[in-house]
Amino acid sequence: MALSGMAGAAWATPTVDPPRPLPSGAQLSVHPGDRVEISTEARSSADTRNGARVLSGAFKEGGILRMDDRLVVAVMTISCAAAPGSYEVRLAAPAGEAAAASDVGRLWGNVQVAQADEPTRAECERRVAALPPQSQEENWGADAPWPQTPWHVTSVRAGGELTAHDNSQLAGEGDVRLSSPGFTGTVVMHGDKAVTATARIRCDAQPGLYVVQRAEGGKPAQVWARYRVTPPDAGCHDPAPQAQVHRTMPSNSRIIGAASALAVAGAGIYVWLRIHRRATR
The missing domain is CATH 2.60.40.10 (Immunoglobulins)
Structure with missing residues (x-):
């Protein structure tokens, strides 16, 4: 019985098709609900850097280029409500950076959205709602000091x-x-x-x-x-807290006071010796 339940759960797990790559300058034919991926070398230009936004009227929501070792990658989903037609895909500056109002970003490519009827769009909504959240994690490679960003x-x-x-x-x-x-x-x-x-x-x-x-x-x-x-290595244990060692050190005032006392004592001995010598002559 348990095995049958596990098998049923496995069959119920929705399959997720890999995103479709969109190279620079290309036009890609897509359907509502398809996922599109942009991947390029990091810092190959000012536009292709970590945090740059990927924008298009065809997307359910814009994407963000994130470091993946030596590449920057973004994955976007075609909106289930996108009307058929051609849409530009552009790269824009990271959110929070000042940009001119007329700056619409660099044209990366185009997506051509196919026609879809209402049942297809309804199924698209169910499928997209079941997708796992897009990861925001960044991999800057083993040589990069940590952290480069809050998502590194x-x-x-x-x-x-x-x-x-x-x-x-x-x-x-x-x-x-x-x-x-x-x-x-x-x-x-x-x-x-x-x-x-x-x-x-x-x-x-x-x-x-x-x-x-x-x-x-x-x-x-x-x-x-x-x-x-x-997971930790076998036998892992946290070190015991180290007790602070307090050493009594003389303060400056005590040192100065002691030196003054010695000086006074020395002067007294000198005066006593002179008086004693006169008395014995």
Whole structure:
């Protein structure tokens, strides 16, 4: 019975067709509900960079180019309500960057949407609603300091260590604190031009995606980075908290006071010796 239930669940799982590539300068024939992918070398031009938007009247919603090692990739879905016809696909500056009102972005290509009747569009709506959310994670490659952006995700074993870099040159020495549910504790960033911090991941941190909160000075904390925890090595254990060693060191005032007392005592002995010598002559 359990096997039959599992088989039925497997058959009920909807299949998702891979996205269809749209090369630069091409025109692609599509149907409502199809997924379209743009993939190109990162930084090959000012338009093809991480965070650039992909826009078209044919899309259910615009896409965003995100780093995938040496490429930037975006996947968009053709709207179930898109009327038949040809639509331009353009690349625009990342959200939040100033752009001229007349700037419509760079023309990348075109999609030709096919005719669809109402039953087909209704089925399209059901199929698109069942699609998993498009991943926002970015892979900047093994050589890139982490994090490059809040969605630059790196993997670390539970019990392992993770080094964070702030290359904005805006952070001050000791002013930035990083915290996360997966850390063994809050860490403070240190450095000169670029500050860094090394955090240890708890051995009991469950596998999954975690966020890192960044707090600087009196400013509110904000999501600054993300990382993925994988299962720990066998025998993983967190180090015991180290007790602080307090050493009693003489203060400057005590040192100065002691030196003054010695000087006074020395002067007294000198005067006593002179009086004693006169008395014995």
